[in-house]
Amino acid sequence: MRSDINKKNYLQGRSPIGGWLYIYTMKRIFLVLAGILLLYTASAQKSLLAQDENNKYIYYQVVDQPNATKDSLVGKVNSFLHEAFKKSKRIQTGDSLFTVKDKFLTYSAFTFAKHESGEVDFVLNIECKDNKYRYWLTDFVFRPYYKDRYGMFVPENGIEIPLEKASSKLDKKDLEGYLAQTGAYCRQTGDNLKAFMIQNHQFSKANTQPARRVVTKKW
Amino acid sequence: MPADTGKVGTGADPKDPPLIFSGSVDTYWKYDFSGHSNIPTSFASDQNSVSIGMVDLGLKKKVGKAAFVGELSFGPRSDQSIPTSGYHIQNLYVSYDVTDKFNLTAGYMSTFIGYEVISPTGNFNYSTSYLFTNGPFQNAGFKATYAFSDKVSLMAGIFNNYWNTYTSFITHGNTTTSGDVSTFGAQLMVVPAKGWTAYLNLATGSFSGTELDLTTAYQITDAFKLGLNAADFSAPNNGGGFSGIALYPQLAVSKVVTFGVRGEYFTYKNGGGNVTGITVSSNIKAGAITLIPEIRFDSKSSAFPFAFADSNLAPTNSASQFLIAAVYAF
Incomplete structure (x- = not known):
């Protein structure tokens, strides 16, 4: 709630150009963050393969x-x-x-x-x-x-x-x-x-992290 | 290359695929060495001008067994490829998978005949062949496709009485009335070997004439592919026709660059003359853009109905041109 009030005041205290700049800046930040998140997700999924x-x-x-x-x-x-x-x-x-x-x-x-x-x-x-x-x-x-x-x-x-x-x-x-x-x-x-x-079985913790180098002959 | 499996999407994903949006834009510069345009095949017709092809926008969606495709296009290449100005429709059809092997499709579709297509993303060469230019572009109709296996399938359908029309029609003198759905079409697809696909196509009707077409491509090695198109067309009422053959060898020299040649021999029936065309193109990939530099040499007989002129505007039987095109696909 507090951040909403601050945002409102910030916008009200600025000229129309200032408001536009605020929105433009926020959009840029959002896009950069979305891009970083996308790259991070892709990189994390790629690393699942050994x-x-x-x-x-x-x-x-x-x-x-x-x-x-x-x-x-x-x-x-x-x-x-x-x-x-x-x-x-x-x-x-x-x-x-x-x-x-x-x-x-x-x-x-x-x-x-x-x-x-x-x-x-x-x-x-x-x-x-x-x-x-x-x-x-x-x-x-x-x-x-x-x-x-x-x-x-x-x-x-x-x-x-x-x-x-x-x-x-x-x-x-x-x-x-x-x-x-x-x-x-x-x-x-x-x-x-x-x-x-695990349906109808008592849950047991799985090895959730795949190994980086795998020897499939021993397990 | 056609791939008339009648399937909308494949794969093991159990969920319905999302709404698919795709398309392309293309632009080119062409220079005929005579100083004016000579070669009369479809598209890329502007001389010494940075010109546009078309913007192509396609949508498709499949829910369960039912699917649709809608593909719109705008620009000079679109205008030269569709029958009615203002419609801008390349594909508009619905299809239904009756079983995993049997599909029904109805609407307005790119033709099943021939090697080359309207969209520049579907062709290796940017300029087009005489076989493509003289054959059908689209067929409106209803077709059924049955896949006997992943190596053999058969399509049969009925289509509007003329090619390249959104509606059937018959002309009586100055009067045009509705026509009928009297063109029969069929396509037999076989896979003789891994990487080799062949299509034997037939379209026949009392209004549209009869075209028999063989289209095949063989990816012989990872780097080398050989395509072939041969066709014979007989117009109705002994009105002539054409026949021809084109070879399409292509060699990938890297993951970015591929070279290809189109060698074509084409002849009109009833003494209408012939033409031989050699086109050398390269596809250079730069992300979503494909650059296509291309040089083309055509040589015709005197009886060929399209005139070539040299730089002095004197009649000649040979023409040559260079073009470079950029095609962006998304």
Whole structure:
């Protein structure tokens, strides 16, 4: 309330030009802050991705779930994949490893006109043990879109760019945007998985910070 | 390149995509080495003038299985590409996904025929081919597309009796009345190999004539792409027609620069002469802007119906021009 009064007095004590300058200045400050926030968010999401032993981008987490048997976790993972990746190709290896191939859309970044800019193919793996499970998303391959004659954004046929090699093929700013969106997608997928897995289980704290360097052979 | 999958958007996102807004603007400078314009293909017609193409504004939205696209354009390139001044509509249609594989679409749409398109963002070369100039630009109608797999799909539809018209019509002497929806169109899309897409197109009707068209592109390596367009058109009532072929090799030499050539042979039927065009272009990316420097050489036969003149305004059978264009896409 007090700040509102001060603002009112400030405006009343100024000429129309002074008021305009105040609003102009506030607008500039707001835009700068919004820009900083946007860059910070993009940077934070990009940093969610680590690199594995083969220098491939990976989003990797191990989640402890005490009092849960492997079989019960396997059943839950099966249900989750059936619900969240209905149309995707799902493979079960052995009795506890699941693999899904899917893709998500990316959008043009840092522009007022938002439209699809491409899609990212990925592989999601989930593996279960007694009292814990792990999941990781990797094999990210970007396929750029172009605007076709019907005004639709569709894949450019035959162009597939692994994100690890994209720096030589894509504009730096565009690539940063795609990495940020990939990180955000991975985090969201992980959040959805964890929320599903703790249903009817006593909550256990997950390892929420992905490792910066990942060795996937030991867990 | 057409991609008539009949789909509005793809991907795994379960949510409806947002309202999508996109578009482009373009400007160019052209100089025909004779000192005046010669080459009669569509757009980029002004000589020694910094001129504008068009501003193109597109909106699309999909909710559930239903979608719409509305695309407006303004400027000289728009004026030369739409049938009725004041309408400014390039695409206006609604579509519905009956199933994941079966789509219905109705409205006014860019044609499914040919390699090149009206929007400069959809072409590698800024100037256009004779095949594009003489073929359809738009077709208003209703079409159904069925995707047998991600490698084969078939579109079939009925369209207004003439190309490039917002409404069907028939002319009797000085009188124009409503026409009919009598042009049949079909497109078979196949993907013979990874990175290779081919479209076999047919549009036929007693008013619009019959055009058979093959449009294909093959991304042979990461850097090299080869496109091809071949078409044959027969006008109704033995009124002539045209046929032609164009090749589009393109080589990316960096993530910023790509070079490409369009080599075209085009002939009018019934002794209407022929023309050969070689166009060398580069696409230089600078963020959202693509710069297109381009040089073009056309050589025609004497019977070709469009006259070329040299710098002394004497008739000649060859013409050449240089242009540089800037296209901003958003």
